[in-house]
Amino acid sequence: MIDLTTLIAYTAVVLGFVFIPGPATLQTIARATSSGTRVGIATGAGIAAGDVFHTVMAMIGISAIIAASATLFSVIKYIGAVYLIYLGVRAIMEKTPANPAAGALAIPAGKAFRQAVLTEVLNPKTALFFLAFLPQFVRPENGTVMLQMAALGAIFVVLGLSSTVVFAVSAGRLGTFLSRNPSVLRWQGKVVGGIYCALGVRLALQQR
Template sequence: MIDWATLITYVAIVLGFVFIPGPATLLTVARATTSGTRVGVATGAGIAAGDVIHTAMAIIGISALIAASATLFSIVKYLGAAYLVYLGIQAILAKTTSQPTTAGALPVTAQKAFRQAILAEVLNPKTALFFLAFLPQFVHPENGSVSLQLTTLGIIFVLLGLVSTLVFAIGAGGLGKFLRRNPAVLKWQGKVVGGIYCALGVRLALQER
């Protein structure tokens, strides 16, 4: 069992991480602003599900393989980058209505956004390395099963990250509802969202281990 001092320190650090805007926040805000709060929440949930997978990968050793192999790291990185750019191009080319509406103008369902967010998160090798490097710092063998401690720490991270993305999704969803009444916003929203996705893809492709 993780001792309380370690747990409190871990939670404080994680809260600092998850509430600092990063790629996950940008993806969530982009979806919520253009397609509504529900889609934003689904995106946040998908990112959380991807982080659950990363936790499992860290526990069973897959993340260590990615860290040890430059080739495997590059393959995952470029797959993730290509997927983000693909989503970006789709958003840029999508036809949007020029009529003001309170409904989401981009043809993205909550289920689709959830699946896309999972894949985008899983295909980010930097996240895999983060879980591999960060979680073990709070594991103490004398406190019991290492796997159980890693699982507990991973679940806490996922839950706090989900709370963070939900906060951003709800805030961005409300703002987006207002903005989507503006014809100019409706005309350019797909290009803006697509630009964000493409920029994140390029950023991922240029990252080193």
Template sequence: MIDPATLMTYIAIVFGFVFIPGPATILTVARATSSGTRVGIATGAGIAAGDVLHTFIAIVGLSAIISTSALLFSVIKYTGAAYLVYLGIRAIFEKAPSDLTRGALPITTGRAFRQAVLAEVLNPKTALFFLAFLPQFVHPENGSVAIQLSVLGIVFVFLGLLSTIVFAVSAGGLGNFLRRNPAVLKWQGKLVGTIYCALGIRLALQER
């Protein structure tokens, strides 16, 4: 089992990391602002689910393959980037509903969750982060390496979900105001789409 001192150090580092705005935060805020708090939280939950898969991949050693295979890394990276750009273009050209105040949201929570899971799973940087970061806090003399990695991964997923919920709740309140303004409603889809496209291009241009 992980010793308390190591675990507390890990929690402090991860806590600071997840509350620094990054791609996951931007995606969550964009969804919450355009579609409401529940959709923002669903997006955060989808990202967390993707991180659970990355934890599993790290445990079974598949992340090591990604880190050593330039071809596999490139395939995953460009697939993820293309998916984000696809979401962005779709949001830019999608017609905004005429009245969001009657409960018709641009995207359902289920759809937001599924898109966030896929976007996070297809981000190779996340896989490499788990591969490079988690093992630094694993000590074989403390017991099963798999159990230690699982605990570290669960802590990361929980704190990441907590941060996205905080951002989603804050952005959702802002979104409620924005959706009552027709001019903003007309352009918010284009803004959200631009954010998605920018994230996709950013991912495509990242070096290993």
């Protein structure tokens, strides 16, 4: 069992981390603004699912293999970067709906969820973050290390999902407001696509 002092310290650090705008936040805001709150929340859920994957990988040591192999790290990094840029180019190239008032979602929530999962899983920086961050709050005297890692990962996932939901709801309302103006809507896809491309370039340039 994790002691209360460690738990409070960890929760405080994670809260500060997840509510500071980063790639996950930008991805969620981009989807919510262009496709609505539901799609934004689905994107946040996909990111959370990806974080569950990274928690498990950190627990069983796969992330350590990625950390030790420069080649494997680079391969995964560039695959993730290419995927993000691909999503960005598609968003930029998509045509504006003829009837903006129709209220159709740009993409289904399920598709947004799957894309977010894949994007998060293919980010080796996230894998290394979990590998380096979680063990700092593990204390052998507090019991089974694997269970402590699982608990810490679960807390991170829940708090991360809560933050993306907050951003998704806020951005979704903004997107509804902006969609009433067709001239703004014509640029919306390009802005969203630009965000995805920028995230892809950022990932490609990241160092271990």
